[in-house]
Amino acid sequence: MGRVMEGDMRASLHTLGLLLAAALIWQPAPAQTLQGAALVSALQRGGYVILMRHASSPQAPPAAAQANPDNLRHERQLDEAGRSAAHAMGVALRRLRIPVAAVLCSPTYRALETVRLAQLGKPQTREQLGDSGHSMQADTTGERGKWLRLQVAMAPAPGTDTVLVTHLPNIKEAFPADAAGLQDGAALIFQPDGHGGAQLVARVAIQEWPRLAAAP
Numbered sequence: 034m035g036r037v038m039e040g041d042m043r044a045s046l047h048t049l050g051l052l053l054a055a056a057l058i059w060q061p062a063p064a065q066t067l068q069g070a071a072l073v074s075a076l077q078r079g080g081y082v083i084l085m086r087h088a089s090s091p092q093a094p095p096a097a098a099q100a101n102p103d104n105l106r107h108e109r110q111l112d113e114a115g116r117s118a119a120h121a122m123g124v125a126l127r128r129l130r131i132p133v134a135a136v137l138c139s140p141t142y143r144a145l146e147t148v149r150l151a152q153l154g155k156p157q158t159r160e161q162l163g164d165s166g167h168s169m170q171a172d173t174t175g176e177r178g179k180w181l182r183l184q185v186a187m188a189p190a191p192g193t194d195t196v197l198v199t200h201l202p203n204i205k206e207a208f209p210a211d212a213a214g215l216q217d218g219a220a221l222i223f224q225p226d227g228h229g230g231a232q233l234v235a236r237v238a239i240q241e242w243p244r245l246a247a248a249p
Contacts (some may be wrong), residue, residue, distance in 0.1 A: 068192065081224055087111075090143040093109070137197045140159075181203055
């Protein structure tokens with residue numbers, strides 16, 4: 034009898050141990066991703082940060098003869114697909130009545146060109162959103178990613194959304210898992226939680242904005 038009770042106790046302790054281990058490693062499920070009409074409705078109410086990669090741009094800067102007249106430093110500029118997509122995105126945001134207030138942007142020509150063609154408003158340039166003068170080069174100090182995470186966690190002005198326009202390396206430094214597969218012009222949409230953090234609620238390709246605006 035004693036051996037049976039001892040065996041039962043060991044089994045019970047083993048089961049309890051498994052339950053405790055499961056409790057320790059369990060994590061709450063992430064918030065449901067917003068899509069379609071639900072995403073549009075949320076953005077219309079404001080309170081979100083739209084972190085986007087600039088629109089499509091060739092890897093090499095243009096020759097002097099092909100540079101835009103205002104591209105005085107002959108930096109990388111958007112290609113035809115990038116210009117068209119940026120313009121269509123801006124038209125869609127206005128049709129959807131998504132209230133964009135603050136626009137923070139990389140000081141690079143291709144990022145500012147994205148903002149201008151989308152008519153997002155007058156941008157405030159931030160060096161932390163730039164490429165440090167070296168296209169597609171990562172920041173090994175980690176400071177750029179830290180700054181970007183803090184910026185994404187800042188609540189927009191009431192009833193509005195904030196747009197940040199930057200480069201893929203910057204987004205990767207701040208959000209390595211979420212940046213995977215992020216194409217030119219695509220956006221990660223965050224909802225600041227008011228406690229120094231932010232929840233990713235959607236990923237939107239730049240071509241998706243016109244489709245959202247065309248939806249019944």
